[in-house]
């Protein structure tokens with residue numbers, strides 16, 4: 001073998017292990033003019049330049065298509081607008097993706113072993129010296145003649161780039177990662193996977209992958225498309241049906257992988273996932289803004305990103321409940337509680353109905369009304385707000401019954417004779433003598449006096465009846481119903497035996513102070529499902545123009561007048577996609593509730609923290625969806641994981657959990673939609689080895705049986721754990737943060753315990769943050785979920801650990817946020833030795 005080898009890195013570029021048969025420290029080879037690495041970089045630069053030239057042409061083509069789309073709109077016909085909408089949208093997306101790809105277009109190269117190509121399996125790359133060379137990049141680039149120049153990283157032909165290992169080279173001799181700045185290749189790093197076949201290939205590298213892991217964090221997550229590892233790639237390309245369940249310790253790339261999977265699914269199954277949409281759900285808004293750049297950087301702007309607190313339009317959660325309240329609000333028992341709250345009488349509902357029919361007073365009392373309300377609810381079957389019509393019918397039935405008990409039509413006859421005077425009465429008596437029906441005041445045939453039909457008509461038009469109906473069966477909003485539960489008596493009625501009595505006062509008090517927690521949002525969604533949509537206002541009348549043969553494109557061809565066409569939806573001439581239209585606020589000003597958006601694929605990050613009620617909320621958005629669930633049970637703040645698991649199963653199955661006659665859950669049915677693919681990620685790319693050791697000690701306390709992930713990067717920087725008096729913790733935390741500002745260039749997280757009435761309050765945190773630069777974030781332990789910082793300061797680990805039954809797991813999350821430096825301030829020497837392992 002005569003391959004040249006230089007500057008080997010200790011790890012691999014994108015495959016997990018060092019190549020066989022290479023010498024990590026062989027000095028740079030030269031050809032007498034430039035070092036080997038420079039020559040290799042120069043050669044790659046020539047190729048990259050060619051790819052950029054072609055990308056430039058493709059961008060110009062996309063812009064021309066965009067211009068053509070706009071030009072077509074000038075024709076102004078309805079049909080052309082629809083075409084334009086589609087064309088412009090497609091062209092704009094294409095142009096956008098091409099613009100995005102401009103940064104780091106080509107990042108990988110594969111040199112493959114020579115082989116025979118069957119007629120139907122032509123090479124995906126170029127043949128150089130008898131070997132196929134494939135370049136992998138952010139998007140696919142083809143020459144004008146349609147020959148492949150760069151392969152999209154999501155295409156099957158790019159799979160080898162991520163999957164090949166020395167143990168299983170998959171025909172790859174050498175894998176090369178190109179590191180670029182803008183259009184310029186600045187570094188390359190090789191993995192030699194099949195040394196025996198490497199004749200004539202040089203191998204260079206300087207550990208750029210590990211170096212890239214140590215890079216400064218800028219506050220938002222970046223894509224990892226050039227360095228995806230094999231175990232991660234398997235998740236990204238996992239089957240599109242059913243559920244992909246990804247587990248892994250902090251920093252193993254679960255979030256990164258889930259986002260790359262979205263880009264992959266949208267690329268490979270655009271029709272299926274692009275039209276119905278992909279929803280990515282994270283724990284809180286800080287997290288969603290942390291990850292929001294990843295998908296656009298991969299050229300995918302169409303996925304919807306939401307936090308658990310803003311899935312229901314019109315409310316945004318801003319607080320976490322105490323563990324006790326979260327447990328109550330999040331438990332599935334709330335389904336029954338809310339159902340009772342919905343079926344209870346509305347606040348201010350009258351307790352007597354009194355109408356007058358032809359001089360007879362007919363009454364329904366409270367007991368009767370309560371029974372009637374229960375009957376309507378029984379029959380309403382989950383759509384309370386649309387049941388008002390049925391409520392009116394049930395009331396009329398009951399009034400007719402009551403009227404019957406008062407003498408019924410008999411009483412009316414007498415009354416009518418007494419009142420029967422005037423011209424109309426005269427006419428009616430003549431008609432009656434001829435055996436014909438009566439007329440009403442407008443001269444139209446009237447229902448027979450004293451008949452049920454006439455009774456209903458007379459009662460329906462009475463103010464007393466219509467006002468009663470509105471107050472007795474009001475159109476209710478989820479917010480009304482939940483707010484009404486701040487009344488302790490009402491809450492007690494709703495709770496039945498489903499909630500622990502001890503928690504009721506705290507629950508009522510929490511809703512009295514506002515509906516604003518993450519768990520409240522799931523309750524509102526549940527109520528929304530139970531209440532159903534209010535009756536829709538009548539559909540807009542079709543404009544006469546629609547049926548008028550003389551109206552062409554909105555103009556009357558006889559008169560020349562413009563004729564407004566009500567079918568002309570205003571949305572049509574906006575540049576929106578169907579997903580954006582679907583996503584528009586459901587509650588529009590006129591009170592109409594539009595359909596809840598449903599998605600074709602849902603990604604749930606930090607899934608270990610979801611309560612059963614939150615799973616139900618997600619399940620309603622993905623009744624036909626496939627799922628990617630990302631979790632680390634060891635980081636779970638949720639106590640009853642089993643109940644949450646059952647609710648997750650029900651959500652993923654898209655159905656209510658099946659129950660047998662005795663109310664026990666039945667095992668879920670298996671289908672393409674419910675099939676599960678489970679994966680585990682095992683390498684920690686975030687923490688240095690030194691920080692990972694501290695978090696492993698916390699994990700051992702929290703969950704002795706759990707295995708920490710393997711950290712790969714040593715920093716030589718030992719975490720600092722200082723003991724300070726409890727009353728000095730805040731000052732010490734502030735000082736430690738200021739100290740770190742001088743030691744790291746990137747972001748710093750100052751992570752404090754959850755707020756209590758008198759400590760670590762919002763005001764406290766504001767004081768701590770006062771005057772610090774933007775790269776410092778002061779946040780509580782739950783807000784820190786999923787985030788990472790160059791350096792982290794953890795204040796009072798002993799408090800974090802004791803704040804909830806899952807406190808140790810929450811602490812585990814906090815200590816695993818930092819990439820480079822970690823400082824912990826504790827008032828307890830015990831905690832100091834625990835964290836440092838002394």
Ligand SMILES: Nc1ncnc2c1ncn2[C@@H]1O[C@H](COP(=O)(O)OP(=O)(O)OP(=O)(O)O)[C@@H](O)[C@H]1O
Pocket residue numbers: 213221222223224227228229232248249250251252253254255256257632685686785786787788816
């Ligand atoms: N293959 C990779 N190449 C480079 N960086 C990577 C790779 N995989 C993960 N990372 C980086 O590691 C860090 C941790 O990734 P990520 O946040 O996705 O982990 P996680 O498993 O979701 O962590 P947590 O459980 O704490 O939320 C991120 O900075 C990510 O960019």
